[in-house]
Amino acid sequence: SLFNCAALVHRGKILALVPKTYIPNYGEFYEKRHFASAQALQGDPQGRTTVRLSDAFPAVPFGTDIIIADREHEAIAVGVEICEDLWVPSPPSVSHALGGATIIANPSASNEIIGKAAYRRMLTASQSARLACAYLYADAGPGESTTDMVFSGHRVIAENGVILGETRLFSDTLLIADIDVERLVQERRRMVTYGDCAGNAARARGAGVPAYRVIHADLDIPGSPTIGFLPQGSGKTGGALRRVIDPRPFVPGREEEREERSREVVTLQAQGLAKRLRHTGARTAVIGISGGLDSTLALLVTHRAFEILGKPPADIIAVTMPCFGTTGRTRKNAEALARSLGADFRCIPIAEAVRRHFEDIGHDGTTADITYENAQARERTQALMDLANQTGGIVIGTGDLSELALGWATYNGDHISMYGVNASIPKTLVRYLVEWFMGRAKTAPERDTLRDILDTPVSPELLPAQTGGGIVQKTEEIVGPYELHDFFLYYLIRWGFAPSKICFLAEEAFRGRYDKDTILRWLRVFYKRFFSQQFKRSCLPDGAKVGTVSLSPRGDWRMPSDAEAAVWLTEIDRQGAFAGKV
Numbered sequence: 001s002l003f004n005c006a007a008l009v010h011r012g013k014i015l016a017l018v019p020k021t022y023i024p025n026y027g028e029f030y031e032k033r034h035f036a037s038a039q040a041l042q043g044d045p046q047g048r049t050t051v052r053l054s055d056a057f058p059a060v061p062f063g064t065d066i067i068i069a070d071r072e073h074e075a076i077a078v079g080v081e082i083c084e085d086l087w088v089p090s091p092p093s094v095s096h097a098l099g100g101a102t103i104i105a106n107p108s109a110s111n112e113i114i115g116k117a118a119y120r121r122m123l124t125a126s127q128s129a130r131l132a133c134a135y136l137y138a139d140a141g142p143g144e145s146t147t148d149m150v151f152s153g154h155r156v157i158a159e160n161g162v163i164l165g166e167t168r169l170f171s172d173t174l175l176i177a178d179i180d181v182e183r184l185v186q187e188r189r190r191m192v193t194y195g196d197c198a199g200n201a202a203r204a205r206g207a208g209v210p211a212y213r214v215i216h217a218d219l220d221i222p223g224s225p226t227i228g229f230l231p232q233g234s235g236k237t238g239g240a241l242r243r244v245i246d247p248r249p250f251v252p253g254r255e256e257e258r259e260e261r262s263r264e265v266v267t268l269q270a271q272g273l274a275k276r277l278r279h280t281g282a283r284t285a286v287i288g289i290s291g292g293l294d295s296t297l298a299l300l301v302t303h304r305a306f307e308i309l310g311k312p313p314a315d316i317i318a319v320t321m322p323c324f325g326t327t328g329r330t331r332k333n334a335e336a337l338a339r340s341l342g343a344d345f346r347c348i349p350i351a352e353a354v355r356r357h358f359e360d361i362g363h364d365g366t367t368a369d370i371t372y373e374n375a376q377a378r379e380r381t382q383a384l385m386d387l388a389n390q391t392g393g394i395v396i397g398t399g400d401l402s403e404l405a406l407g408w409a410t411y412n413g414d415h416i417s418m419y420g421v422n423a424s425i426p427k428t429l430v431r432y433l434v435e436w437f438m439g440r441a442k443t444a445p446e447r448d449t450l451r452d453i454l455d456t457p458v459s460p461e462l463l464p465a466q467t468g469g470g471i472v473q474k475t476e477e478i479v480g481p482y483e484l485h486d487f488f489l490y491y492l493i494r495w496g497f498a499p500s501k502i503c504f505l506a507e508e509a510f511r512g513r514y515d516k517d518t519i520l521r522w523l524r525v526f527y528k529r530f531f532s533q534q535f536k537r538s539c540l541p542d543g544a545k546v547g548t549v550s551l552s553p554r555g556d557w558r559m560p561s562d563a564e565a566a567v568w569l570t571e572i573d574r575q576g577a578f579a580g581k582v
Contacts, residue, residue: 001036006080006107008068010217015068016061017051020082021092028111028149029084038064064092067101067212070219075181077101077214083108086123086137097131098201099212102184104133109140111149117169121156129161132187132194134179142170160187164243178243186496245509247483249490250429250547262436265429265546269421270304272544276419277309277394284393286317288384288414289338291330293430294422296337296453298398300437301421303341313342317391321350321380324372325463333453340446346387350379368463377413377460384417394418397541402427402482404540404551405489406526407533408460408475415536423543424550426489427458427482458482479529480522484514488526493549493557499523499572520576524569531565 003019019038023031041049041063050059069077079096086093086106093104104127110120120137128135134157141153152169157177164177188194202211252258277285285302289295302316318338322331338345354375358365363372384395397417399409401424409415422430434454441447458475476482487506491497497505506519538553538561550556 001040002034003038004031004035004082006082006105008066008078008080010068010219014053014057014060015215015217016066018064018066018080018082019062020085021064022084022088024084061213061215063213064095065099065212067096067099067214069100069214069216070221071216072218073181073221074214074216075102075185076219076221078103078105079212080105080107082106083110086127091127093127093131093133093135095201096212097133098198100214101212102133102181103136103179104128104131105136105138107138109144109151110154111140112152112154112169117152117154120154121163121166124156125158125161125163128158132160132184132191134159134164134181134184138175141172143172160184176242178241180243182497182501183495190496241508245505247487247509247513248428249494250426250486250549251432258432259436262433265425265433266301266304266436268544268546269301269425270308273302273305273396273419273421274308276542277305277311280394282392282394284315284317284344284388284391285396286319286384286388286391286393287396288380288398289318289320289334290326291320291333291337291453292456293427293434293453293458294400294403295334295398296450297400297425297430297434297437298396298421299337299341299343300434302396303343314344315393316341316343317346317387317393318343319346319348319384319387321348321383323349323351323354323376323379325376325460329452329456333449333456336445336449337453340443340449348383350376350383354379373460373463374410374413377410381410381413381416388418396421397543398422400425400427400430401549401551402486402489404537405533406479406485406529407536408479408529409536411536415540417541420541420543423540423552424546426486426549428486480525481514484510484519484522485526488523489530490549492530493551499527499568500575503572503575517576520572524572527565527568527572531563531568534559534563535561 004023005020006018008015008018019041020035021038023035023037025032049062051062052059067077067079077100079093079099079101081092081096081104083106085091086108093101093106096104106124110116120139124135124137127133137154137156137158139154140151142151144151153167153172154169155167155175156163157165157175157179159179160183164179165175167173167175205211246253252261273285276282285306287295287299287302289299299316299318303313306313306316318334320331320334335345335347355365357375357379361371363375365372381395387393388395395417397414397420399414399420400422403409404423425433431454434450438447438450438454441450460475479485484506487509488502491502491505503516503519503523506514506523507516510519537551537557537559540551540553543552545552545555
């Protein structure tokens with residue numbers, strides 16, 4: 001029989017031959033005139049065989065049950081299917097991936113017709129997503145065009161549903177991209193159903209029937225003692241990655257995509273809150289507003305939920321509770337926004353109540369310690385809760401995902417509400433969502449207020465303001481830049497990467513903005529706070545999940561409150577001389 005084959009070659013040596021399984025015989029394709037299907041293979045009882053191409057070559061493995069893996073890094077494992085194999089209902093790549101292949105290569109001769117490139121692109125991306133693999137597709141080039149068929153040399157590299165690289169049709173250029181194999185392995189680990197499918201495939205083979213033949217080769221992948229294999233040229237010198245590492249993984253880079261994402265996120269938040277309001281029969285929604293980003297977004301989303309329910313905005317009770325650190329700027333913006341939305345604005349000064357509380361517990365009222373700060377947050381929460389009871393409403397929480405990760409909230413204070421609309425919105429995305437609302441403001445005063453809120457430094461405003469009313473307590477000077485913490489959070493929770501890998505990616509993403517020492521400093525802060533503050537996340541109020549990263553104890557994130565960070569911190573310290581400096 002004659003088979004249409006792919007040859008896997010390394011350093012002049014043929015490692016294996018993989019025959020094509022599905023032979024098309026329709027339209028312009030008449031391959032069955034020449035080629036047999038791999039399904040017709042005759043070999044040993046398991047259908048395994050070798051072939052000798054000529055006396056000049058030794059016998060090589062031949063079949064569709066072959067994976068080529070790096071000897072040192074077995075996660076780098078390549079399986080092959082050919083052209084039509086991808087287009088059928090049950091592609092061989094499904095078996096390859098379940099057998100351990102993380103990279104699927106497809107040498108193809110798919111002629112070009114109108115619309116076919118887009119379909120081909122969709123096939124490769126979707127197959128890489130379904131299999132949590134990298135898919136390398138290389139089509140026949142323009143020089144092979146003949147008779148009635150034109151070939152374009154279309155090449156695509158996809159990883160887990162994302163196109164990493166693609167050539168223009170008829171460009172005849174080489175396509176190279178960096179593949180994060182660890183990302184693929186972690187995704188398969190996370191999706192327990194992937195393991196279920198692999199188990200089903202093993203059972204279907206039958207007892208005693210071996211799985212894939214794994215052929216090991218020394219692929220000379222550059223190594224690192226801390227993060228395993230790296231692309232050639234990566235490491236301390238940096239800047240060699242062809243892969244773009246987005247410094248804001250929660251925020252789409254392209255404006256049109258960001259526009260659509262903002263609309264989707266706000267809709268999910270508002271619909272979740274609308275359901276809770278409808279279910280509880282709440283007459284009002286009570287929300288504490290500070291003039292900061294988080295409470296601004298919560299108020300805007302609450303207003304949108306009331307529109308969905310057809311409820312008057314006057315039933316939104318927006319409360320500002322000025323105390324020792326409240327500045328005139330934030331107080332003014334909070335009131336202006338509430339009034340522009342038609343909410344019931346109320347001002348409840350809490351300074352005297354907090355001072356009386358200080359007297360009750362024996363605090364001098366001047367020492368700016370943790371008690372001084374947290375007493376204010378808890379007094380505000382008490383006022384909101386009681387006001388909600390008084391008006392037949394619920395308290396809307398304003399804290400965001402970044403604050404939950406860092407524990408930047410007062411336990412039994414702003415940490416508690418009856419529904420947290422921002423619970424899965426990271427700080428970097430909060431800012432873009434407020435900008436999105438600003439672009440849709442119905443009045444100039446509302447738009448101007450939102451613009452000034454966006455320009456205001458992030459602060460809990462719990463310490464007395466500077467002379468002249470300036471904000472003295474700036475959050476990012478205390479816990480670090482939120483753009484770094486959101487980056488750390490994404491790669492820890494979504495991909496399960498170790499600190500060393502996260503540091504490497506951060507160096508690439510923030511090159512020219514943060515050096516390695518700065519990244520390590522705040523990475524250490526992140527891990528220390530993330531582990532020590534789990535007890536706050538163990539008793540969070542409900543809140544809509546809108547993205548792939550969530551810290552809800554009822555859904556994605558179940559972690560013991562007494563988990564130790566020592567192993568992670570030790571790895572961070574190995575990356576630089578930061579032990580004991582933070």
